[in-house]
Amino acid sequence: MAQSLAQLIDQITVDANDTEEQLSGFLQVFQDEIVTPAAATVLGVAVEVISFDLEGDERRGLVALCRHHEDVGTVAIADVHFEPDSVAGWLHAAYRTWLGLPQFPACRPPEWAWPEQ
Numbered sequence: 001m002a003q004s005l006a007q008l009i010d011q012i013t014v015d016a017n018d019t020e021e022q023l024s025g026f027l028q029v030f031q032d033e034i035v036t037p038a039a040a041t042v043l044g045v046a047v048e049v050i051s052f053d054l055e056g057d058e059r060r061g062l063v064a065l066c067r068h069h070e071d072v073g074t075v076a077i078a079d080v081h082f083e084p085d086s087v088a089g090w091l092h093a094a095y096r097t098w099l100g101l102p103q104f105p106a107c108r109p110p111e112w113a114w115p116e117q
Contacts, residue, residue: 005103008094011115019058026095027054027062030077033114034088041081042066049080049088061099087112 012029016022030052037048047066053074054062063074078096082088084105093106 005094005097008090008108009098012094013098022098023054023058023062026091026098027052029114030062030088030091030095033091033112037067038082038086038088040064040066040088042068042075042079047080049082052077062095082106085109087114 012025013022014025016025034049034052036052037050040047040049045068047068050065050067050072052062052064055074060076062077064077064080065072065074066080077092078099078101080092081104082092085107087109089104089106090108090112093103096103
C-alpha cells in the first residue's frame with residue numbers, strides 16, 4: 001500500500017519539538033535519501049541540485065545549492081521542481097505540504113523503501 005504524504009510527514013517529524021527540529025528532520029531525509037547531483041528545474045530552467053542545507057532562517061526554510069552551467073547559488077527548496085516519480089519529487093511534495101503550499105505533482109516511487117529499510 002502506498003504511503004501517504006501525511007504519513008511521510010509524520011515519520012519525518014515524529015521526534016521534533018519545534019519548527020527548527022522539523023526542518024532538521026526534513027533536511028536529514030533530503031540528505032540521506034536524494035542522490036546528488038539531482039536533476040531539477042527552477043523557474044523552468046534546468047539545474048543540478050548539488051546539496052541541501054538549512055541556513056538558519058526558519059522563514060526561508062531549507063535551501064538547495066544549485067548549479068546551472070558555471071553558475072552556482074542557493075534557492076529555497078520550495079521553489080525547486082523535481083521529477084514527479086522520483087524520491088526527490090515525493091519528499092519535495094511532503095515538504096511543500098508541510099509548509100502549507102500546494103504540492104507539485106508527485107508519487108511515491110514503488111522501489112523506495114524508506115523508512116522500512
